[in-house]
Amino acid sequence: MIAIQPLRLQPTPSAGRPPQQASSIMAAVRNPGEQQRLASYLKGTFSAYLVPSIPHIYKVLEMQQTGAIIIDIESFPGEATLLCSQLKASRQFGHIPVILLFSASNIRLRIQCLDAGADALLEKPYSRTHLLAQLRNLDRNRALIKEYLTQPLPDPTPATDPAADASFSHRLDHLISENLYNADLNIDLLARLMNMSRPTFTGS
Known part of the structure; x- marks a missing residue:
């Protein structure tokens, strides 16, 4: 495993957002040439x-927080x-x-990659600018x-208007008084007289 320490240069932040600390990026690659390419592209911007x-991937993940994983197919x-x-x-x-x-x-390979849940695809040869832009974009989206x-979630129970509550109670009392001797008086009838559905009337 080759570890490359970050330098002072940080990823360019988006407009209106403060600079962030360099993230740790893990790259799973066996080809020495591709290793050197990624090392040179990431050096100075990401650790x-x-x-x-593959076993090394899970070993690093268990020990080190990772901002993104790059896998060479x-x-x-x-x-x-x-x-x-x-x-x-x-x-x-x-x-x-x-x-x-x-x-x-x-196109078949692209579909397989997307079906596998890949967040981004890079076709080789890719540029350093493209790679870093993709990493910054993924990091920014995850932060958002x-x-x-x-x-915090908003209060699911909105504040009630005391005047509206009083008007509702007065109208309900009046309807009950008018139908006090009605043998058919029940929740469904009261809901209809109040021009409300049963669930709304009962609060269930």
């Missing part, structure tokens, strides 16, 4: 962990999309964005979702 095998033929689907189905790791790298412009989910 990168390059892992050569050619490094794990027949396993990459399965690994992606397993990660996305996991309660523990399913929230982590997954980017799949592939060479062939094959987290912000939304952590907001």
Whole structure:
């Protein structure tokens, strides 16, 4: 496993948002050339962990918080999309964005990647600018979702108007008094006389 420490340069923040600390990115790739490419692209912007095998992926995930996972399909033929689907189905790791790298412009392969739950696809050769933009976009979207989910829920019971409550009670009392000796007086009849449905009238 190759660990690349982050430098001072941080990802360019979106307009109106404060700079964020560099995230840790894990890249699962076996090809030495692709390892060097990713190392050079991520260096100075993200802390990168390059892992050569699937067991290493889970080992790193258990020890290190990861902002995204990059998987090279050619490094794990027949396993990459399965690994992606397993990660996305996991309660523990399913929230982590997954980017799949592939060479062939094959629509069937693209569909397989999307069916596996990949958050983004990058066709090789890709540029450093494209890779970093994709990572920043995924990180920004995840931050927005987290912000939304952590907001307090609004009070489900809206405040009632005392005047409206008094008017409702007065009208209901009047109808009950008028129908006090009506043998058919029941909840359904009262609801109809109040021009309300039974669930609304009873609050159930």
